Amino acid sequence: MTTAHDLTKNQSLVFSALSDARAPLSAYTILDRLREDGFRAPLQVYRALEKLLEIGLVHRLESINAFVACAHPQCHNHGTMAFAICEDCGNVREFTDDQIAERLADWARTENFRPHKTIIELRGQCQACSIGEP
Ligand SMILES: [Zn+2]
Ligand SMILES: [Zn+2]
Numbered sequence: 254m255t256t257a258h259d260l261t262k263n264q265s266l267v268f269s270a271l272s273d274a275r276a277p278l279s280a281y282t283i284l285d286r287l288r289e290d291g292f293r294a295p296l297q298v299y300r301a302l303e304k305l306l307e308i309g310l311v312h313r314l315e316s317i318n319a320f321v322a323c324a325h326p327q328c329h330n331h332g333t334m335a336f337a338i339c340e341d342c343g344n345v346r347e348f349t350d351d352q353i354a355e356r357l358a359d360w361a362r363t364e365n366f367r368p369h370k371t372i373i374e375l376r377g378q379c380q381a382c383s384i385g386e387p
Pocket of ligand 2: 339379
C-alpha cells in the first residue's frame, strides 16, 4: 500500500494543496498556489497529479475538470465513485453506493460493454447552501 511517505516532494505539495482546499482545484489553480514552492510549469502539476490519481489519493471530477483529495484515502479500494458537487460553494462529497455499482455492472454485462471506469457526478446545491446559510 502506498502511503503519503512514498510521495515525491512535488506529489506531496500537490496533495497538500488539494487537502487544504475547501473546493476542487483546477491544475492551473494548483500551479498558482505552489509557485512559492518552486512550481513553474503546468507539466510539474500534471505529472504529480498523474501519480496521485493512479494511487487513488486524488480524484478527477470530469464534469468540472478539477481535482479533489480523496475523502477517505485509507481505503484505496474504490468501487464506483460518486461525487456530489455543490455549484454554489464548491463543496464536494465523495461517496460510494454498492447498489448503483451493481446495477451499472449488470447493465454492462447484459450489453457486453466493458467499462474501464465509472464516475458518477451529481451537481446541485449542498444542504448548507439550499437552506441559505452563509
Ligand atoms: Zn476516494
Ligand atoms: Zn454549497
